[in-house]
Amino acid sequence: MKPAEVSTPSDREVLVKRSFDAPVNLVWQAYTDPALMRLWLTAMPGWSMPVCEMATHVGGKYRWRWRDNENGLEFGFTGEMLEVALHSKIAHTQIYDPGDLGGSMGDEPSIITVTFNETNGITNVATSIKFASKADRDAAMSTGMTDGMEMSYKQLDGVLAG
Amino acid sequence: MNRDIFQAIADPTRRAIIALIAIQAMTPNAIAENFHTTRQAVSKHLRILTECELVTQEQKGREIYYSLEIEKMKEIDEWLEQYRKIWETRYSQLDDLLAKIKKEKEEEK
Numbered sequence: 001m002k003p004a005e006v007s008t009p010s011d012r013e014v015l016v017k018r019s020f021d022a023p024v025n026l027v028w029q030a031y032t033d034p035a036l037m038r039l040w041l042t043a044m045p046g047w048s049m050p051v052c053e054m055a056t057h058v059g060g061k062y063r064w065r066w067r068d069n070e071n072g073l074e075f076g077f078t079g080e081m082l083e084v085a086l087h088s089k090i091a092h093t094q095i096y097d098p099g100d101l102g103g104s105m106g107d108e109p110s111i112i113t114v115t116f117n118e119t120n121g122i123t124n125v126a127t128s129i130k131f132a133s134k135a136d137r138d139a140a141m142s143t144g145m146t147d148g149m150e151m152s153y154k155q156l157d158g159v160l161a162g
Numbered sequence: 163m164n165r166d167i168f169q170a171i172a173d174p175t176r177r178a179i180i181a182l183i184a185i186q187a188m189t190p191n192a193i194a195e196n197f198h199t200t201r202q203a204v205s206k207h208l209r210i211l212t213e214c215e216l217v218t219q220e221q222k223g224r225e226i227y228y229s230l231e232i233e234k235m236k237e238i239d240e241w242l243e244q245y246r247k248i249w250e251t252r253y254s255q256l257d258d259l260l261a262k263i264k265k266e267k268e269e270e271k
Contacts, residue, residue, distance in 0.1 A: 004253055006246045008238075011168035014245060018253050022260035026267075030259055040255035043248045127249075134166060 009128075012137055016127040024087045024118035027125065031090065031114065032056050046070055055081050062092065065099065075101035079109060090114045094129075096140075108132030110140070167238055170214040175199065176207050180230060183217065187229035 004018040020027050030036045034052040041064070042049050051065035058081055065076030076097040083091035093109035111130040116123055131137035171177055179193060194204040208228055211217040216234050220227050 001253075001257060004246055004249045006242045006249070008168055008172055008242070010172045011166050014242070016245065016249050018249070020253075020257065020260055022264055026260055026263050027256075029263070030256055036259060036263075040252055040259050042255075043251045134168070137168070 011134060012131045014129045016129075018125055020123045020125065021121070022123055023121055024116050024123045027116060027123040028087050031116075042066060044068075050074070051076065056084050056090075057081060058084055065097065068101075073101045074099035079112075082111070083113075087118075088116055108136055110136065167214045167216065167234070170211055170216055171238065173207070175203075176211060179204070179207055179211065180216065180235070183228055184230045184232075184235075187220065187227040189225045189227055193228070 001019050001021060004016050007015050007017075009015050030040065032054055034054045037054060038049045038052050041052070044066075046069050047066050048069055049064065050067050051063055053061075053063040055062045060081045061078065062081065063076065063078045065074055067074045076099055077094050078097055079093040079095055081090070081092045083089060091111065091113040094112050095109045110132060111128075113128045113130070115126045117126075118124075131140060171180065175197060178197070182188060182193060182196060190201060190204055190208060193208070194201045197204065208217065211228075212219065214234075216231055217228050218231055220229065
């Protein structure tokens, strides 16, 4: 599949698009079943996802937490489901939980909207991350940068160790 | 006036202008030829891009040439690249997972 496309449709929004070679019911399952979510939502090598509580009804709360297996440091996201339409859309609030990793992504929750669309067995997924304000976006920008650098360093460690 | 760099790149015409002048410095007329829009509209976009310090102007003879501030563009690009990296790592893991589930379902049949 083609790599993820990232764009900024407005000054407070980031849009990520990607297609998957699977019917929408399977993609939906991978996005909503905690046992499956754990298998792919961890984006950094050497990290695990000790907490993965999901909700698939409006008003339901979710809680995700990642841990760096090496030093035990954790961070996560929490939020509330705003909209759930089977096989087509999930919208939820998202608050950064700095855990013991620190950093900030602003005070107001961001709104995450994920839409699913299947054509000929290929599922197109669009993820919109909408920040509450430009200040929050800038806070996420600096925190995201740090995480990204941390990830790159870890990957470099892996290469050097190998 | 302090404009926001994200606002600058949120507009599709401005993104197209950025792509054009990233290759070479151009006059507003030359830029306008690439769009179904008025020269005035292009000037307005160039003004916004200038206010964000994304483009700089240089007078050559009677013409003004606009060029892209690559360093400024890099700032925003690096941030989006982090997003792309994190998401792409997740998505390729999701690719593997979906392939596995699909195979399991087929074997059940």
